[in-house]
Amino acid sequence: MAGGQERVLRRRIKSVLSTRKITKAMELIAAAQIPRSLARIAANRPYRLGMQRLVLEAALGDPAGAAKLLAMPEHVDTALVLFLTGDRGLSGPYNNSSLRAGERLVAKLKGESTEARLFCVGKKAAAYFRYRGLSVEEHFVGFVDRPTFANAQEIARRLVGPYLEGEAQQILLVSTRYLSAGSQAVHVQQLLPLVVPELPVDDGPKVLKGYTEFEPEVKKLLYFLAPHALESEIFSALLEGAASFHTSQQRAMAAATDNADELSQTLTRVMNRARQDSITTEIMEIVGGAEALRLGK
Amino acid sequence: MATLSVEILSPEAALWSGAATALIARSSEGNFTILPQHTEMVGDLVSSIVRVETVEGEVAFAVHTGYFQVGPGDGEGVTLATVLAGVAERTTEIDVARAQAAKEAAEAQLAAATKGDQSDDTAQLVALAALERAELRLRAATK
Numbered sequence: 001m002a003g004g005q006e007r008v009l010r011r012r013i014k015s016v017l018s019t020r021k022i023t024k025a026m027e028l029i030a031a032a033q034i035p036r037s038l039a040r041i042a043a044n045r046p047y048r049l050g051m052q053r054l055v056l057e058a059a060l061g062d063p064a065g066a067a068k069l070l071a072m073p074e075h076v077d078t079a080l081v082l083f084l085t086g087d088r089g090l091s092g093p094y095n096n097s098s099l100r101a102g103e104r105l106v107a108k109l110k111g112e113s114t115e116a117r118l119f120c121v122g123k124k125a126a127a128y129f130r131y132r133g134l135s136v137e138e139h140f141v142g143f144v145d146r147p148t149f150a151n152a153q154e155i156a157r158r159l160v161g162p163y164l165e166g167e168a169q170q171i172l173l174v175s176t177r178y179l180s181a182g183s184q185a186v187h188v189q190q191l192l193p194l195v196v197p198e199l200p201v202d203d204g205p206k207v208l209k210g211y212t213e214f215e216p217e218v219k220k221l222l223y224f225l226a227p228h229a230l231e232s233e234i235f236s237a238l239l240e241g242a243a244s245f246h247t248s249q250q251r252a253m254a255a256a257t258d259n260a261d262e263l264s265q266t267l268t269r270v271m272n273r274a275r276q277d278s279i280t281t282e283i284m285e286i287v288g289g290a291e292a293l294r295l296g297k
Numbered sequence: 298m299a300t301l302s303v304e305i306l307s308p309e310a311a312l313w314s315g316a317a318t319a320l321i322a323r324s325s326e327g328n329f330t331i332l333p334q335h336t337e338m339v340g341d342l343v344s345s346i347v348r349v350e351t352v353e354g355e356v357a358f359a360v361h362t363g364y365f366q367v368g369p370g371d372g373e374g375v376t377l378a379t380v381l382a383g384v385a386e387r388t389t390e391i392d393v394a395r396a397q398a399a400k401e402a403a404e405a406q407l408a409a410a411t412k413g414d415q416s417d418d419t420a421q422l423v424a425l426a427a428l429e430r431a432e433l434r435l436r437a438a439t440k
Contacts, residue, residue, distance in 0.1 A: 040309070047306040050381045054366050057339050149308040149383060212368075215324045215340035224341065225364065231383065235308050 006278065009271035013264050020260035026090065027253035030246045033145070034181075037243040041178065044236055051232040055194060058225055062218040070193050078115045078168040080159055081105065082191070082234070083129075084175035084241045085122035087144050092252030094176060094184075094245050095124040101186040102174045106134070117168065119159065121238070145242060152235035160227045163192055171230070175237040176244040184244040189237075191230050299333040299374045303349050305358055307385045313349070313356060320378045321348040322365065331367055331378050338367040344429055346388065346437045347380060357388040359437035361430050384430070391438040400431035 059066035083102050085095045102125070109116045118136045120126040126139035138158055143151045162168045171192040176184050189195075214221055303320050305312040320331040323345040331338075342363040349356045363382030370377030406424035 043310040044308055046304065046311050047308045047381060050304075050306055050366065050379050051364075053379075054339060054364055054381065057366065057368075061339070152308075153383065213336055213338040213340075215326050215329075215338065218339075221339065221341060228364070228383070232308060 006271055006274045009267055009274060013267045013271065016260050016264045016267065020257055020264070023253045023256040023260060027250055027257055030250035030253060033246040034243065034250060037239065037246055038178075041236070041239045041243055044239055048232055048236045051229055055225060055229050057212055058214070058218055058222045059194075061212055061214055062222060066222060070195070072193060073169045076112070076114045076169045078117060078162075079109055079170040079172055080119060080162060080168045081109075081116050082119045082155070082159065082171065082173045082175075083121065083125040084173070084237055085120070085124040085128075085144075086241075086245045087123045087141055089124065090252065091245055091249035092255075094248035095122075095128075098174055098176050098186045099125060099128050101188065103132075105172070105174060105188055114170075117162070119155070121155065121241075144238070144245065147235070147238035147242060149231070149235050152231050152238055155234055156227060156231040159191070160230060173234070173237060175241050177237075178240040178243040178247070181247060184247060189233070191233055192226065194226055194229060299376070301331065301333040301335075301376050301378060302370045304377070304379045305347070305349070305385060306379065306381050308383065312358065312385060312387060315351065317349045317351045317378075319348075319350040320365075320380075321350070322360070322380070324365075331365075331376075333376050334374070335367050335376055335378075337369075338365075340365055342380065342382065344433050346433070347385075357437065358382075358385050359388055359391065359433050360385045361433065386434075388437040391434050393435065393438050396431050396434035396438065400428060400435065403428035403431055 059070060081102070083098065085098055089095065106116045106118075118129055118134060120129065120136050120139040121141075122144045123139075123141050126136050126141070129136050140151070140155060159171050163171055170190065173189045173191050175187060175189070177187045178184050301317050301320065302315070303317040304314040318333075322329065322331075323343055324340045325343055326340075329340075342360055342365055344361050347358045347360045349358075358380075360380065360382040361384040363380060363385065365381065366379045368377055368379075369375070403424050407421065407428060410420035410424050
């Protein structure tokens with residue numbers, strides 16, 4: 001009987017619609033998180049710029065010391081690489097694009113005979129690298145949706161230790177930068193040795209001319225400043241990562257919801273067709289039967 | 298006219314900004330006061346109370362270490378003083394009961410860390426830092 005096919009279709013439509021409910025809910029939740037995470041980026045911006053200005057100023061004040069602290073060693077034997085991903089999936093390309101970029105980076109470092117020690121933020125990164133047989137030195141989970149400055153400080157502390165002890169000569173960060181609502185890009189950034197930031201042009205007049213007073217003396221200041229600059233950069237990367245995650249998830253879930261709508265519509269049409277077919281067949285059978293009876297009389 | 302404009306920034310938020318007559322704080326080399334037309338300067342801040350004097354009165358913040366920068370601001374004769382602190386709060390917003398509880402917890406931790414022959418250096422330092430923060434909050438709130 002054709003009624004069987006109809007029942008199967010009805011069941012599939014129901015399942016598509018209940019999946020749609022979930023993706024729609026996730027879309028709305030992610031959408032609600034976006035403005036909040038953007039507000040946090042905006043609140044962090046003055047601090048981040050202030051910190052960059054401070055580093056720039058200290059570097060200008062002591063070019064010799066800065067050269068020592070900021071210069072790349074001739075060969076990097078060991079690099080610490082910090083990956084930033086989400087704790088959860090279902091977020092479109094957010095996790096995978098940064099992991100792929102990260103894997104390319106690790107391969108490139110290997111080509112330059114640099115050993116990469118991996119530090120991962122978010123469940124996804126740690127799981128990805130472990131699965132591929134790379135050892136993850138340390139991983140941090142549970143806060144990527146709503147990072148706090150204390151989280152950034154904790155991460156920075158773990159990274160600065162090996163760096164100051166000379167075990168590593170470089171610290172790199174792979175994260176997703178929030179450029180605009182429509183565009184987030186994976187970005188590889190060197191955290192230490194410090195990169196003297198280039199300030200936006202409109203901040204021009206605020207940049208000092210390099211005859212500044214320092215307290216304590218600039219060498220000491222620059223040395224203590226480095227870990228704080230690292231914290232600041234990591235924190236802003238965490239904030240932008242969270243915003244990118246929510247944006248990416250919202251877009252992915254909106255697409256999934258649209259797909260579910262389309263699928264349920266197509267399935268409904270097929271089902272109606274099947275129902276109509278079975279009714280037609282039944283009528284034909286009845287008519288055929290009645291005709292046979294009449295003829296047989 | 299020479300004026301001073303002050304910004305108190307933490308990573309989570311810009312805490313305060315506005316026109317002031319003086320900024321009083323403490324660096325690792327001692328107390329200092331920034332007045333309008335102060336020379337360009339960069340320095341650190343130790344855990345202390347940062348005071349901003351304005352025409353309307355004084356605004357104070359408990360700052361748990363940070364940095365400051367003095368430079369030219371926007372416009373003629375404006376000196377901009379920026380305070381950057383990892384953790385900072387306005388003294389009027391400090392929860393005294395919570396700070397008191399934190400202080401007692403830190404003291405207990407410190408006692409636990411120093412007890413016995415095998416004193417845990419890291420735990421001791423963490424407890425000391427927590428104690429210092431709690432004491433600063435109490436000092437700032439009760440002044």
